[in-house]
Amino acid sequence: MARYMVERTFPGGLAIPVNDEGAAACLGVVDGNAGVGVTWVHSYVSDDKKKTFCIYDGPDPESIRRAAERNQLPIDSITQVRALDPYFYK
Numbered sequence: 427m428a429r430y431m432v433e434r435t436f437p438g439g440l441a442i443p444v445n446d447e448g449a450a451a452c453l454g455v456v457d458g459n460a461g462v463g464v465t466w467v468h469s470y471v472s473d474d475k476k477k478t479f480c481i482y483d484g485p486d487p488e489s490i491r492r493a494a495e496r497n498q499l500p501i502d503s504i505t506q507v508r509a510l511d512p513y514f515y516k
Contacts, residue, residue, distance in 0.1 A: 439475040
């Protein structure tokens, strides 16, 4: 399974409440992704909440696109990535 970073822009800002409604929204994305073999690992959100950088595992970029369409999420770019661990060199 390959790993991808997905960059997204939310012009009005990303608003996920920290409550049961927010948890349900996130689990809905997880469920939508599972239908196309994609796993959401985690995301980074900019301070202004207008950009996200999301890490996903999936078979290919097209699967990442299908998952985003299912969940009605924008995509600016998809980049295949690998981990670089700075402690590996010690």
